[in-house]
Amino acid sequence: MTLPALRSLAAAATLALAALPAAQALAQDAKPKLIVAISIDQYSANLFDEWRGTYKGGLARMASGVAYRSGYQTHSGTETCPGHSTLLTGKHPNKTGIVANAFLDPATRRPVYCVNDTSVVLAHDAKASPVGPARLEASTLGDWLKETSPQSRVVAVSGKDRAAITMAGHKPDGVFWLFSGYGFTTYVPPGGDAAKALAPVAATNRRLAPRWTQRPTWTYQTPACRAAATTVEIGGKTWESKLPPDGYAASIPAALINSPAGDEITGEAARDLIKHYRLGQGPATDLLAVSFSATDWVGHRYGTRGPEMCEQMHRLDATLARLFVDLDALKVPYLVVLSADHGGSDIPERLRAQGYPAGRVSASEVMGRVNTALMAEFNLKKPPLAGSPEEVMLLEVAGVDREKLMAAAVRTLAAQPELAAVFTREELLATPIRKGAPPEEVSLKERFAMSAHPTRSPDILSALQPLTSLGTGMNGDSRAGHGSPWNYDRRVPMLFWWKGARAEDRFIPVETVDIAPTLAAAIGLTPPADIDGRCLSLPAGSGVACPKAP
Template sequence: MKALIAALLLASAASAASAQQAPAPTPAAPAPAPTTPPRLIVVISVDQFSADLFQQYRNRFTGGFTRLLGGAVFPSGYQSHAATETCPGHSTILTGMRPAHTGIVANNWIDQSVARADKTVYCSEDETVPGTDHEHYVVSDKHLKVPTLGEMMKTARPATRVVSVAGKDRAAVMMGGHKVDELWWWDGKTYSSYAGRVVPRAVQRGRDAVAALIARPQEPLPLPGYCQALDRPITVAGKVFGQGRFAREAGDLKGFRASPASDAAVFAIAAGLIQDMKLGRGPETDIIDIGASATDYIGHSLGTQGTEMCIQMDQLDQTLGSFFATLDSWGLDYEVVLTADHGAHDMTERQQQRAMPMEEHVHADTSITAIDAQITAALGIKGPALVGAEGDVYLAKDLPARLRPRVLAEAQKRFAAMPQVAAAFTKAQIAAQPIATTPPETWTLLERARASFNPQVSGDLLVLLKPRVTTIETPKPGYVETHGSPWDYDRRVPILFWRKGMAGFEQPLSVETVDIAPTLAAQIGLPVKGLDGRCLDLDPGAGDTCAATR
């Protein structure tokens, strides 16, 4: 297995370009259409892999993405809710439920009832653990209110194995759920899991290989020819971007995390767990969830339209190809679905240079702090009257009951009047909005807000910025681009299904990420009811393949 880990890591970290220049393999004879359920389900989430990024590079892929493009292709998948962040997005992929039902309305929210001084709660933490805060936390699945597909499979068929591996804890937890056989994530230094878990050999091999890799300096990665047009410098926050090639010094943990090598390591560990646990060879269908997080770290720290993201797309394509080839060599019958937790768009400064002059950073006077200062001064009350996280604004816990309606009305009026704000909805307005049943691209802002509203944790007021206004007030090294808006550049992601023998097709009309779980359930004949998503028929010529989900 060490050879496999080395091969996958080197696919992203070697300085030689020979692998990219290798001749294409001779096409194999078409495989017969599958007639039985797959033995292994492989669910891949590429963090921040927008539909726009997929479209930009789909004609450049030669590795794993090329295989996926031969299956069922849905280029307009939607994370249909307004809160397009990592935790809410991952919570939809394998639950079949929108954040309104998963309870994961954001990466962070405010809970003024928690005992600790820090009232911000991270989506994948247990905030009741003494001595913690939302940045120094104990990872937990307690906030996920619904089961994942793996849990449903294990409940109905106990012999099912459920495994989740990711570059982020929230990706691993939200896709894996509450009943997992193995769950591992990169914690900033190594691969970790819940306290008390025995480290499997495959994970330890991955830990050792990654530690050795990080201990060495990394030479610049080769620049594919089609990336040369993006090789243009741009200076943001005193740093030059756009021409990076992932060279890093020995011991640079953050550099490793925001590089193609970190995705390769996650796939290597996933492959090792498949091999060691003999996933796909048991009495029931097994499932492994893989969260590839590097694209998000690269996007946030380096943007999406420089050489950095172009190299990442090329390297991820090759890593996927190596991973799939490894599974093929083991003779596994597996079905793959690849999607993303949200989209994104490029850094404001480069967008302004490239025909997007309306791009702008959010102004300081649009902040919760600024609006709170206005309200407390106008009403002559001691603040704060408002607290907040992300776009959710909460009335302060100690605000007298007689003042709460007035403060809320003032906050809504003042936020709505700001030139960069598209809408400000109260909790009552959102709660009164019926769940949308129309195609997601047609939803109003209020309908998008409703899809990620949960009365137990959502704010008293939700503030949504206008298109092309980024929530970054002042860019800084490591944070020059982001996402989280209700607009389609953050909502649209690809959804790609593949299985050997599947008749490929492309459906350009909109679907949703909540459709993935019921679709996979149908593939293995698992009855599921009451989900927000619907089953997508991946083989129209085989009769009603979605009957089990109705």
């Protein structure tokens, strides 16, 4: 980004921050004309707690409403696609069908991307890998809204396709995500009008176009972030956590997306979409879903405790402030919820230096040991297992009883010190899931059952020991990760705000599946009877009127 652009951005952010207190003084009594559902990818409750006192913009506003500090993605598979699928469906992944970022295709028994959809094509490039909502087995708040109120507009946007699509549902008026090197795209039926589908983001993409060839910069805009710089040894090599990161702009598109700029671009698109669709200005309630992806991109590459995440938190705060200025300008009652698809943790080496028992695990070493043991036990010449220690598939082995092989595989996997628990898919499918059980007390088996699907899950699912990451960390894309069943990956904030909301911290744990029924109650919708969540009672002014228990 050029220096003039940065100065312009900073000036806009200053104006946005200054406008927030006045907006908070306005009271809201009417039914919301607009629901805004915000997800921050990998925004753990730990991140919220750590940075809450420093926020001055949009995140400060969200923290000043009703704040559930212990929301839970209750399931075990804490990845982007499953987590987003819970936010506006009210269902755990075992019911949404989105049990992982990639899962087994029932027809081919091969891994397939969670939003792979061969019934559509991408609007900007019909030859690109198609994505759409076909594999989402649940309806969303937007679907309920469109069915009851066809005049309502449902719009979603994100840096990631899987986030936008799983929040938008099956019947959105518009769903858009960032395609590296191009801009925001969407899907259309084969032969559909691509230009018409892309029209809502055409202006956004025109502004964005020059930036794909302009080498970006990422420097300290918040002086206090300099103190978080560290030097860490990973795999015998020294890595400096600093700004700008080493090699940051080697690829311009990657640098633009995998930094705070990625969320700033998404925020611009969201504001453009508000204007294009005239959200909140029509005869019925509208829904805008926005997922900000950069916290996840930064967390994977640089961890959660360095200057990179510090700058990300401050710049995202300002990005949300600009979004709120545009929402306030609508002069209509609106209700906002902010949560996350999953949490996350820091780089194992940095955690270990702080005294935590963190470490890394080689998937090939664990699987090698297990396969070697099974080959010896059954006198086999080839490994009988495929996949990773966390997701194991039994291969067809002639002359070997499958049940005996399964039992031996579970026993051998469970004996590995890197693994905390091992379950078969059939065992998990038979496990009762207690609706409304305290999410922090749900057993490990129940967490896995919430992520188990009869045709999409592998034969065996395992949990790594806490604070353990797969891989060497030498790949800059994955120095830190998530996806575990442990609370640092499950616990996320759930924040509700509306004009006139008073600050109220709520400490009793709740679940992300509670968000959809709560929003539904605010606009008079009845969710499907088989949802897993419940309506959360919010103070007067929010519009939420939870149905009385039978």
